[in-house]
Amino acid sequence: EDPSRPLVVDAGCGFGALAVSLAKVRPHVNVLAVDRAAHCLLYGDGLAHRLGMTGRLRFACASADEALHWVRECYAGPLRAVLFMFPTPPALDERSKNAQLPQTPSKCLVNAATLRLAARAGSSE
Template sequence: MSDAAALLRACALPPLEARILLMHVLGWRRTELITRDRETLPQDAVARFEALAARRSNGEPIAQLIGKREFFGLEFEVTPDVLIPRPETELLVELTLEAIADASNPRVLDLGTGTGAIAISIAHARPDARVWAVDRSRAALDVARGNASRLLKSGNVTFVESDWTANIDPSLRFEAIVSNPPYIASGDPHLEQGDLRFEPRGALTDDADGLSAIRTIVDNAPRLLAHDGALWIEHGYDQAESVRALLTARGFSDVHSMRDLAGIERCSGGRFAA
């Protein structure tokens, strides 16, 4: 028989990861791992923990193993059908909220929504906003809809199955368009390393130079932006200059990049005078 303390000591995973998995299996809070650490655990719980630990040792992401990830203060369901929300993407939400700060009942378009993390976080922070969340993956949209139904009191997010803007009503105009598109270049060795091996490839790479999706978004966004509407795009650590060039060439003004907490130019954007 095992108790929590013994099980954690014997686990080869980093201590934080082991604690997360054990809390998930037992349904315990962090404090319970301290106050109940000598309690004998049911054998089925021990077996489930050891199975999850083995899968983690094989590289499966923690978020997929426990089925959730915190983002912008909200807890999102995660499945293998969607990209796992990253802390650096919270910058994209902050920039969009800043862009619509002075707008009444703003409309926001989130392209490539995945879990819905960006769209739902914006809708949660601005209940008066109308947010359209777009993804070409029906499975991803199912996950996003489930997250919206759990996390939002109002139904202010509209989900659209579309390849970028193809199925968006062309008469709509948005105060802000935001996207975290696939921007890893084909052949990048990171695609075969770590958590990325278990995430949907189409959400990570364009199977080209890493900029093809961004080119499509920059090219089409002006047709859907309200006057002086903002476009913000997340991109790779070495793509800021290229993305700024695309925005400038398409006629955007106030084009600039913003750094994440690691000091990396993570998001670039600008405004368009329609």
């Protein structure tokens, strides 16, 4: 609706429940919810449409880095916050433990480079 409003980015939003709730209780901000799993975004986008929030709440299939680059280069308003809300998943089974988790920091959703990018996206330089 208004690209001069403060923006909150929900990186790794999954089904978008947090983004929808945030847009509902904070009507003065725009929310960009991003995840790499396009099928998950369909749920949140559908909910946003049903609740009439599509003007202030957008869903995009992108990585956190891609979204933050877009904010830095294209978003007119200030970046209010970047949310990285994700739990450590339970072990898939006793034998594999949490083998599905990234084995190196560079493979994680949030790494040092992503945090630096978030800081630059929020600066007025």
